[in-house]
Amino acid sequence: MNGKSTTTRTKLERGRSALGPALELVHTGRAPTRAVLTSELGVTRATAGAVAAELEALGLIKVDSSPGSAAGSQGRPSHRLSVLDSGPVALAAQVHSDGFRAALVGLGGRIVATAPGCVAVMADPAQVLGEVVEAGAQLLRESGLRCVGSGLAVPSAVAEPEGTALNPLHIAWPAGAPVREVFSACVRAAGIAGPAFTANDVNLAALAEHRHGAGRGAQHLLCVATGHRGVGGALVLDGRLHSGSSGLALEVGHLTVNPEGRPCHCGGRGCLDVETDPLAFLVAARREPGPEESLLKQSGDLLRTEYGDPDVRAAAEELIDRLGLGLAGLVNILNPDRIILGGLHRDLLEADPERLRAVVADRSLWGRSGSVPILSCTLDHNSLVGAAELAWQPVLDDPLAALA
Amino acid sequence: MNGKSTTTRTKLERGRSALGPALELVHTGRAPTRAVLTSELGVTRATAGAVAAELEALGLIKVDSSPGSAAGSQGRPSHRLSVLDSGPVALAAQVHSDGFRAALVGLGGRIVATAPGCVAVMADPAQVLGEVVEAGAQLLRESGLRCVGSGLAVPSAVAEPEGTALNPLHIAWPAGAPVREVFSACVRAAGIAGPAFTANDVNLAALAEHRHGAGRGAQHLLCVATGHRGVGGALVLDGRLHSGSSGLALEVGHLTVNPEGRPCHCGGRGCLDVETDPLAFLVAARREPGPEESLLKQSGDLLRTEYGDPDVRAAAEELIDRLGLGLAGLVNILNPDRIILGGLHRDLLEADPERLRAVVADRSLWGRSGSVPILSCTLDHNSLVGAAELAWQPVLDDPLAALA
DNA sequence: GCAGTTTGTTTACTTGCGGCACAAAGTGAG
DNA sequence: CTCACTTTGTGCCGCAAGTAAACAAACTGC
Known part of the structure; x- marks a missing residue:
């Protein structure tokens, strides 16, 4: 300071x-x-x-x-x-358990071009990031647009200021992998202009939703979302991402929401991570989980098409109650003025919005803070758009200096 | 917005x-x-x-x-x-369970004059605030100094934007009492110049410590403190108090730190509020609690003078473990770069700093975030100084406009 | 006592931006 | 269609915050 x-x-x-x-x-x-x-x-x-x-x-x-x-x-x-439609773009990249994706994103969060995700060998960060950056470079060449910078979203906490991935559990990367460094090197090697940034995917999703989606206008925005496995959280305060002093804030996956619940790899029991993710839902609904990279779709489809099934409904209500407990705990500490949910949590909200809101209100200490609006994420590819926001930020802060 | x-x-x-x-x-x-x-x-x-x-x-x-x-x-x-020694001052006031206190505070958090706390009938907010404001007005008359504004610290969550005290449990005020309104009216009635502000005492203590005490230079400062009864928390982000969208953030008293613990008036069990406050300590140490308004002193003295006593030591370690659990939960969500403790928590820290730090580190998910420095509050009357900070804020924001 | 270093002061000069007057482009009434 | 009215865009003037540069002041060390 x-x-x-x-x-x-x-x-x-x-x-x-x-x-x-x-x-x-x-x-x-x-x-x-x-x-x-x-x-x-x-x-x-x-x-x-x-x-x-x-x-x-x-x-x-x-x-x-x-x-x-x-x-x-x-x-x-x-x-x-x-x-401007033909203005500069940011290169956005995302890595998740079912592959990766590259896109060009203009101002306003407008996705100009996208290279579809490809399932690939996930073991080596340098290889994966090399591929995704190359896909982005290809998009840039095809479009002929100017690039202001690059951003990468990863499904892991990213430690600041080093930029290492602390828990890339659901992709087969080593813990502590220097993703920011590797990504920057790939971007430079590909000859892509502008600075390169790396951050957690849920954080970036929250940032994107705050600027272009369901979070617009919120002063204290809490975002909670699942991927295929695990739960992430993020907080946007006064328009800026709050990721704590070392990037580890809002890692909410290990809030206890069920003291007698199933054990978690963190050593505790009944963590949000293992009680409210797609796998937990499928197990609670007595369904056979498919391959990991389709758990989110499988559980979402199940919720939307078979909500009449007693097993599905019971499982949904159980997860809603657990999620509500976790959200209430966060509300008591953070007092947000809006909550947005992504992944399976969004599907759970839409399956029974009243139940979730009632649980949160009931378990909040103050009626006021518990009546916080809970909404669904509205942007497609919000992590990708958020990654682009990182790259755009220098331009937004000082257009002349950034484009000089 | x-x-x-x-x-x-x-x-x-x-x-x-x-x-x-x-x-x-x-x-x-x-x-x-x-x-x-x-x-x-x-x-x-x-x-x-x-x-x-x-x-x-x-x-x-x-x-x-x-x-x-x-x-x-x-x-x-x-x-x-x-x-400047003879410069303007802010009128600071504080109400707590053993009375009230008024003071004049200059720039730099310098306490210029103070009227000692008087135990008084506590039932009626208007009466109490009238007395404390009158004491402040007396100080102002005696000093002859210019007043830039007034600030009041209350031991209760203060709802924004109305300024009502939601849980003034430990002083005999009605829940929802419009303290800001009443305080402002008293200030105006006494002819005291400048705007009047009201906020929670722990929040104000954190603000004061951030600017003049143990929190200087911290970017993400977490403060947790006890009074005679109960526990409060506060967060200062980038130099500004984060009190949430309706003033209810960091009301940490009802974090669960002992699932099998004693029941709490909030309906839960084993809340930080009832597991780590002075009364809990005295009970755990098998001592007879004295009058409510001296619980903090009694327990602090006990810790400092009889730490050799097995009962005292066991009670301290139990409370340290519970406090550490609560702090670790907050660390996992907020990822602060410094924690400061006040009231009995400060005494517990000083009784066995290593134990508390070890518990926090052990229960934190990430080694990094768990090694956050934990320090004692260093300012005398930090809530009072913080109340003055509120009154000084307009001057700090724009000296010419505020002093015009 | 003199070179070297750091800080305070004075004097232009640049420039972002408010204030103002006026022009431009629409609406609605008659 | 014309005219009053409303709201927005533009050109011009001037203020004042703050930079830049040159100079003066105050202290250290040799």
């Missing part, structure tokens, strides 16, 4: 100071017109106009002076602002 | 923009000299000089051009910066 910042910012390095906030407003869809931009920034129309023109000159946004379908209100119609 | 801020900041309202950050640096002791101020602000020497001169002209700080005891390094000695 301290330590004599020796970097005296010179005037030349700084851009127009309102440039970053303005771009963020357009990026998150909170500034559909120049008039709104003016009021959101709290500056004069003259300044907002100059800022918008500069962002347009940078090739980031588009200013439509011919509105066409006007809003219908009185007065002169405002120029519409939108992200 | 959104909603067209119609308040277009005019140029006249804004002061020198670096004024607030500069005052905060002096306030928290991070800018002992003008040269350090220059580098911390990241501005030129000319700007830092102008800012320091302006703060001096406002009567907030003192610039000692004759250093006397120089640092001994090379070059021209820098002017020393310090808060």
Whole structure:
């Protein structure tokens, strides 16, 4: 925090100071017109106009002076602002238990191109990341678009500041693998421009949902989600990801939600991780679990198509109760103003929203905090979009410096 | 968050923009000299000089051009910066189970004057707050100092944005009492200048420790403390208090730390509140608890003077283990980079620091996050100083506007 | 006493941005 | 269709925060 910042910012390095906030407003869809931009920034129309023109000159946004379908209100119609379709993109990559995926993501969380996931040998991080980066490089070559940076989402806690994967249990990587370093090296080796970032997938999903999905406008957003195995959590505070002092915050998989529950590899019993993930659901519903990489789909389909089956319903209610207990514990500590659920938890919410909300409210200490809205994630590929957010962040912070 | 801020900041309202950050640096002791101020602000020497001169002209700080005891390094000695002894003060008030206390607190957390706590009839918030505000008004009259605002610390969760006390269990106030409203009314009625603020005492203690005590420099500071009864928690993130979306975050008293433990009024069993507070300690140590308003002192004295006694030692170790379990749970969710303990928890830490640290490390999921430093609170009257911080905040944010 | 180092001060100069006046582009009433 | 009205965009002026650069001041060590 301290330590004599020796970097005296010179005037030349700084851009127009309102440039970053303005771009963020357009990026998150909170500034559909120049008039709104003016009021959101709290500056004069003259300044907002100059800022918008500069962002347009940078090739980031588009200013439509011919509105066409006007809003219908009185007065002169405002120029519409939108992200530029042919603007720069970020390279987003994701690794999960059923393969990997690469995509190009423009401003506004718009997925421009995507390379479908391929199941591959998972043992060696360098090999897997080399492949996914190569797939991304191919997309970049095909599109001919400028790249502002790269982001990678991994299904593991990522320790800060080193960027090592602490528990990539569900992909066959070694614990402590230096994923950030490896990913950066792959990106550099492929000749891809811009910085490279790596973070946990649920954290990135939460970030993406906060900016473009179900979390928009929340000040204290809690996100809990499953993959095929295990449970992850994330917290977005005032628009910034809160990942703790060493990246390990909100690793909620080992909250105890059933003191007499099944043992967990962490040494405890009845952890959220083993009580509310897809495998737990299938076992509780007395179904035969399929291959690991389709557990999420299998359990989700089961919930949606056979909810009438007593076994399925009983299993769902059991998991909802356990999940609710875990969420209530988090609510008591974090007091979020919105909760969003992904993976199987989303399916559980949609199967019986009232039951989940009732459990959370009942187990919360304060009525107020327990009545927090609980919503489903709404973005496709939210981890991927979140990975792109990381790469976009320098541009959002200071467009001039980042694109120089 | 959104909603067209119609308040277009005019140029006249804004002061020198670096004024607030500069005052905060002096306030928290991070800018002992003008040269350090220059580098911390990241501005030129000319700007830092102008800012320091302006703060001096406002009567907030003192610039000692004759250093006397120089640092001994090379070059021209820098002017020393310090808060002005005769500068304005904030009125701080605290209510707890053994009475109340009023104080005047200057910049830098310096307690200028204090009115000793008086045990009084506690039933009526308006009466109690009227008395404490009157005591503060008396201090202000005696000192003749200017008052920038008032702050009140209460031993209860304070719901936002209304400012009602949700669980003032250990003082005989009704749940939901509108303490902020009542306190503001008392302050206005007494003719005391400036805005009035109200918040939870442990939150304020954490804020004070972060700025002036054991929490200085921490980015993610977790504070846990007892009063005479019950346990409170607080989190300071990047220098700002995190109290959740409705003020109810970090109400950690009802974390389960002993599934077979004694019943708690919240309906659960073995809550931190009833397992690690002074009363629990005295019972575990087989001592006769004295009057409620001296439980903290009684248990602290016992720990310090009779730690050789097997009963005392066994009780301490039991409480340390339970506290460690609770802290580990918080560490797994919040991943703080420092923990500070107050009240009996501080005494427990000092009785056997190694044991507590070992328990926390053992029950943390990640070795990294479990090795977080655990320290004692160091400030006297930290809740009182924290209450003053609330009142000082507008001045720190914009000195010109706040003192206009 | 003199070179070297670090800090404070003075004097332009740059520049982001507010304020203002005016032009532009729509709506609705008659 | 015209005119009043509302809201938005643009050009111009000026302020003031803060940089940059040159100079002065104060202390150390040889």
